[in-house]
Amino acid sequence: xxxxxxxxxxxxxxxxxxxxxxxxxxxxxxxxxxxxxxxxxxxxxxxxxxxxxxxxxxxxxxxxxxxxxxxxxxxxxxxxxxxxxxxxxxxxxxxxxxxxxxxxxxxxxxxxxxxxxxxxxxxxxxxxxxxxxxxxxxxxxxxxxxxxxxxxxxxxxxxxxxxxxxxxxxxxxxxxxxxxxxxxxxxxxxxxxxxxxxxxxxxxxxxxxxxxxxxxxxxxxxxxxxxxxxxxxxxxxxxxxxxxxxxxxxxxxxxxxxxxxxxxxxxxxxxxxxxxxxxxxxxxxxxxxxxxxxxxxxxxxxxxxxxxxxxxxxxxxxxxxxxxxxxxxxxxxxxxxx
Amino acid sequence: xxxxxxxxxxxxxxxxxxxxxxxxxxxxxxxxxxxxxxxxxxxxxxxxxxxxxxxxxxxxxxxxxxxxxxxxxxxxxxxxxxxxxxxxxxxxxxxxxxxxxxxxxxxxxxxxxxxxxxxxxxxxxxxxxxxxxxxxxxxxxxxxxxxxxxxxxxxxxxxxxxxxxxxxxxxxxxxxxxxxxxxxxxxxxxxxxxxxxxxxxxxxxxxxxxxxxxxxxxxxxxxxxxxxxxxxxxxxxxxxxxxxxxxxxxxxxxxxxxxxxxxxxxxxxxxxxxxxxxxxxxxxxxxxxxxxxxxxxxxxxxxxxxxxxxxxxxxxxxxxxxxxxxxxxxxxxxxxxx
DNA sequence: CTGTTAGCGCCTTCAC
DNA sequence: GTGAAGGCGCTAACAG
Numbered sequence: 001x002x003x004x005x006x007x008x009x010x011x012x013x014x015x016x017x018x019x020x021x022x023x024x025x026x027x028x029x030x031x032x033x034x035x036x037x038x039x040x041x042x043x044x045x046x047x048x049x050x051x052x053x054x055x056x057x058x059x060x061x062x063x064x065x066x067x068x069x070x071x072x073x074x075x076x077x078x079x080x081x082x083x084x085x086x087x088x089x090x091x092x093x094x095x096x097x098x099x100x101x102x103x104x105x106x107x108x109x110x111x112x113x114x115x116x117x118x119x120x121x122x123x124x125x126x127x128x129x130x131x132x133x134x135x136x137x138x139x140x141x142x143x144x145x146x147x148x149x150x151x152x153x154x155x156x157x158x159x160x161x162x163x164x165x166x167x168x169x170x171x172x173x174x175x176x177x178x179x180x181x182x183x184x185x186x187x188x189x190x191x192x193x194x195x196x197x198x199x200x201x202x203x204x205x206x207x208x209x210x211x212x213x214x215x216x217x218x219x220x221x222x223x224x225x226x227x228x229x230x231x232x233x234x235x236x237x238x239x240x241x242x243x244x245x246x247x248x249x250x251x252x253x254x255x256x257x258x259x260x261x262x263x264x265x266x267x268x269x270x271x272x273x274x275x276x277x278x279x280x281x282x283x284x285x286x287x288x289x290x291x292x293x294x295x296x297x298x299x300x301x302x303x304x305x306x307x308x309x310x311x312x313x314x315x316x317x318x319x320x321x322x323x324x325x326x327x328x329x330x331x332x333x334x335x336x337x338x
Numbered sequence: 339x340x341x342x343x344x345x346x347x348x349x350x351x352x353x354x355x356x357x358x359x360x361x362x363x364x365x366x367x368x369x370x371x372x373x374x375x376x377x378x379x380x381x382x383x384x385x386x387x388x389x390x391x392x393x394x395x396x397x398x399x400x401x402x403x404x405x406x407x408x409x410x411x412x413x414x415x416x417x418x419x420x421x422x423x424x425x426x427x428x429x430x431x432x433x434x435x436x437x438x439x440x441x442x443x444x445x446x447x448x449x450x451x452x453x454x455x456x457x458x459x460x461x462x463x464x465x466x467x468x469x470x471x472x473x474x475x476x477x478x479x480x481x482x483x484x485x486x487x488x489x490x491x492x493x494x495x496x497x498x499x500x501x502x503x504x505x506x507x508x509x510x511x512x513x514x515x516x517x518x519x520x521x522x523x524x525x526x527x528x529x530x531x532x533x534x535x536x537x538x539x540x541x542x543x544x545x546x547x548x549x550x551x552x553x554x555x556x557x558x559x560x561x562x563x564x565x566x567x568x569x570x571x572x573x574x575x576x577x578x579x580x581x582x583x584x585x586x587x588x589x590x591x592x593x594x595x596x597x598x599x600x601x602x603x604x605x606x607x608x609x610x611x612x613x614x615x616x617x618x619x620x621x622x623x624x625x626x627x628x629x630x631x632x633x634x635x636x637x638x639x640x641x642x643x644x645x646x647x648x649x650x651x652x653x654x655x656x657x658x659x660x661x662x663x664x665x666x667x668x669x670x671x672x673x674x675x676x
Numbered sequence: 677c678t679g680t681t682a683g684c685g686c687c688t689t690c691a692c
Numbered sequence: 693g694t695g696a697a698g699g700c701g702c703t704a705a706c707a708g
Binding site (some may be wrong): 391392394395 | 684687688
């Protein structure tokens with residue numbers, strides 16, 4: 001059942017049917033004809049072919065979304081936000097998972113381009129991906145979301161992770177801690193370098209000691225958090241009285257390590273996480289965490305993509321969300337004299 | 339840069355280029371020509387047009403994925419599993435969110451059909467959606483995943499929620515509880531009716547009292563869990579000594595309500611959740627929960643879709659995963675004499 | 677307001 | 693092993 005079939009059934013031209021069924025063009029057609037066409041289309045069970053339309057129109061109403069790992073619980077709200085924003089224009093997200101592999105990202109971005117997506121939102125970029133993404137942006141709009149690419153002119157929707165790191169540090173310093181440590185995420189991902197820099201600089205500004213090696217996680221997982229916490233506490237030097245984990249998963253790993261050593265949190269050691277994940281307020285102890293507005297970032301990225309599609313070539317400003325810290329029971333003043 | 343451009347550049351026919359660049363057809367072409375074509379394509383930056391190919395080939399290498407709500411943390415692993423399975427055939431998921439609205443689902447399924455997706459995986463069906471989905475299945479393969487449609491002949495990939503409900507009941511009964519209650523999810527979603535039936539029947543078989551109204555949640559959220567727990571405990575009759583919440587979010591709501599009433603879990607009341615969500619083992623108290631293998635279900639659904647695409651018309655069996663219960667500290671024997 | 681024409685870029689015959 | 697031709701279904705441009 002094609003446009004032509006409907007047209008022949010009615011004794012009109014396919015173009016007329018095409019126009020009558022397009023809400024944006026129906027006004028060009030006699031109202032009575034529009035009704036007849038709609039009725040016939042309904043009656044015959046006609047369903048337009050979006051693929052053929054996309055080929056002709058040179059637009060697919062589809063936005064490629066590149067993510068590192070869908071299993072990471074913090075990415076779901078981002079996709080949710082993107083889908084919400086796109087739904088306003090009846091556009092749909094086409095998901096590609098890189099599994100945090102730059103080769104796969106390059107392949108995926110190219111594949112999305114060959115699928116003629118109207119824009120690409122990259123929520124899982126690593127520094128090394130900059131060239132590939134900037135090249136892609138000469139073909140279709142590319143929005144960098146969640147994970148920034150320092151120095152890149154690509155439009156972006158980010159969260160100020162540097163400020164978030166500083167927030168964590170200042171919170172601990174205000175509680176009276178003077179020996180802090182970090183459990184760092186991978187240093188080729190913008191979020192984690194920014195969290196690190198914010199934390200480190202705030203410590204330096206306050207003249208507070210930063211107890212930590214140069215080590216960092218290969219992935220920001222619970223296991224890596226546990227490993228780094230173990231390494232930190234195995235050090236012969238004085239233990240820190242407070243720890244900043246670069247995300248909640250790593251914080252949970254650290255918590256497990258603390259527990260296995262008989263260290264009580266926050267009595268013996270305070271802990272701050274990042275993301276303010278859904279149930280993190282109900283762990284034992286409820287975790288102090290820097291909030292990450294994933295759904296808002298996703299929605300803003302989706303809207304930005306829509307704007308870039310609408311006014312191709314025009315410059316559209318990116319946006320940066322500001323962090324807030326949720327203080328809970330995992331942070332407390334240090335024990336006197338420790 | 340089209341196929342034709344590459345062909346003209348080389349002085350060959352577009353068909354030859356098309357064949358040379360298709361791994362499955364390259365063997366029909368002189369090896370030397372294949373090399374020349376590949377080199378030229380690379381050199382000229384040719385990128386095939388997947389849209390045009392899809393129109394001609396009548397296949398899009400795309401699978402529509404219909405979900406209720408991406409913000410529900412339990413759906414992320416399912417999509418992850420689907421994406422993993424599809425990636426094996428270089429297919430991509432196109433996501434549509436119904437927001438648990440049947441009209442939106444009907445619209446979305448139709449839209450996906452007009453986009454000529456090669457299959458649709460529905461992970462968010464409600465009973466009322468059966469007709470729409472069966473109609474869609476005459477056009478393209480439809481796989482029902484996660485939420486079943488009792489009585490429907492559509493191929494499905496599910497988890498045995500009935501057995502899961504029974505598992506929860508038997509665990510509590512073995513601990514010695516004799517007055518149980520349920521916090522039920524929406525009764526037009528297959529998972530929750532099945533959990534209810536399994537729980538209820540296991541109680542009946544054991545001759546154990548089921549303290550509970552006919553009430554159930556409108557959505558399976560934390561707030562609804564809290565509301566139902568409040569209603570349950572407001573009843574004048576004897577309180578139950580153990581509660582089965584139909585998912586972890588509802589369990590967390592119940593936990594909050596218990597706490598606000600000064601009821602300690604598991605001392606005063608035991609609690610079982612469902613899904614075994616990522617951080618649920620670290621809440622206070624660590625929650626006993628029936629595990630839901632979301633990623634496995636998603637991967638099986640993706641594989642099933644691929645099979646249905648490959649052998650259209652052939653019957654392919656669905657599959658059902660069996661539940662397991664993770665026992666943690668939120669369940670304990672009842673206080674003697676209570 | 678409606679019809680005619682001409683492709684969008686590709687792939688699959690069919691012919692040689 | 694390669695070329696020529698046709699058409700997938702739609703819509704934009706141009707006439708009338």
